[in-house]
Amino acid sequence: METASEKSESLALKPDRPVGIIGYGAYVPRYRLPATQVARLWSGEGEGDLPVKEKSVAGLDEDVATMSIEAARNALSRAGISPSALRAVWVGSESHPYAVKPTSTIVAEAIGATPYIQAGDWEFACKAGTEALVAAIGLVGSGMGRYALAIGMDIAQGQPGDALEYTAASGGAAYVIGPADESLAVIEATFSYVTDTPDFWRRAHQVYPSHGQRFTGEPAYFKHISNAAQTLMESLGTKPADYRYAVFHQPNTRFPQMVGKRLGFSDEQIKPGLLSPVIGNTYAGAALIGLSAVLDVASPGDCILVTSYGSGAGSDAMHICVTSAIEERRSRAPLTRDYIARRSEIDYATYARYRGKIRMK
């Protein structure tokens, strides 16, 4: 019989050919809605115990396609490859602009990657982005294609007055995956942990998602992230001290801090990739933009543990180590913090207009 440690050793997903991140690019829209604006309207409270400081809000002319295009252009600038060298463009989101018509074809056309590509949209609540990334690792790691583009991007929906309205935000990041020897960070292994857990869903034709209130914590977020991260570390024989940084899916400020602490990570390891306090929860973009913020500051040799979470439910954990190529490529595109610093505060009325909460007919 297999022992527990033998089992976990075989569980890590590793490609036949080593792969890595060739280029990455973030995108955060300009507008910010302070959590106090939501509290003032719906709970009458002020500065009390709010889940984030503020969230990013997409403008009137933005959607997952336009935001993905900008992140993809940034990723390609860093990668320094021709868009026509890509063999796949995959966009993970739960707010694709069309119900039927791929976001990925629009993105691929705009960046000049068509027509010799795979294109498709991925859906797995907040882990659609890392799901696309793992698929890209598979495509490149099997030798089917040299480069693939994976994007996690969302304009998250939260019902007015719901707890999610404080945090449901806009943003994400794009990654060009390619051979490890060309990469700015090598992806050593991934591990995914998935169960059928009804913590959060949105039925067809519904504008806003529903969620299982307190059920979204322990049996959902904490269980899946802990199992994914723990098993990956066991199978690789690593421990929290081996990582300079850790990034967890960030639906609010507290959850990633708590799960990090439980797994044995310190605040210093988590802080550089914890963006939810200032941009909110970018859903399928959240873990990936946390990673882009870390890559903005990481040094060659640093290892990063990234663990996403998507409701429904599952987590993808990844072990990533930064190479010396990071130094030169980092400055080829705007940093994550450049987007965060580009900030215009809006009030609830402007937010309601920008996000289509005012129906004219």
Add this chain to the structure above:
Amino acid sequence: MEVPRYWRLQKQRYALVGEICPHCQVKIFPPRDVCPECGGEAKQPFSFSGKGTVFSFTTMYDAPKGFEMNTPYTVALVKLEEGPVVTAQLTDLGEQPVEIGMPVEMVTRRIREDEEDKGIIVYGYKFRPVMAGTH
């Protein structure tokens, strides 16, 4: 906008793909296959950098059909680094006042939607103030 027309204009609208004249090297936008400078045939595609400056601008309060939901918005004549002047909306201005000579960069955005929530979404170029940290 008719779907076939939108589809035909996609390349130039999504990413400012124009032409370069093989005879006199002039950069052409929008693409028109005949060089406006030397009259020679010019069919070679050229991707513009998207960098430019505001040549002139105005603010729209009374918008044409399809753009009503975006008022007020600013339309500018943008002089591209490579020469041509294009008409486009400015976006992501926030509180930033627009000035003649202001450096701007191209972004791809939603331009309009047809038939409310049923028709195609038209994407195309707009310009925004150059972001800090852009190299």
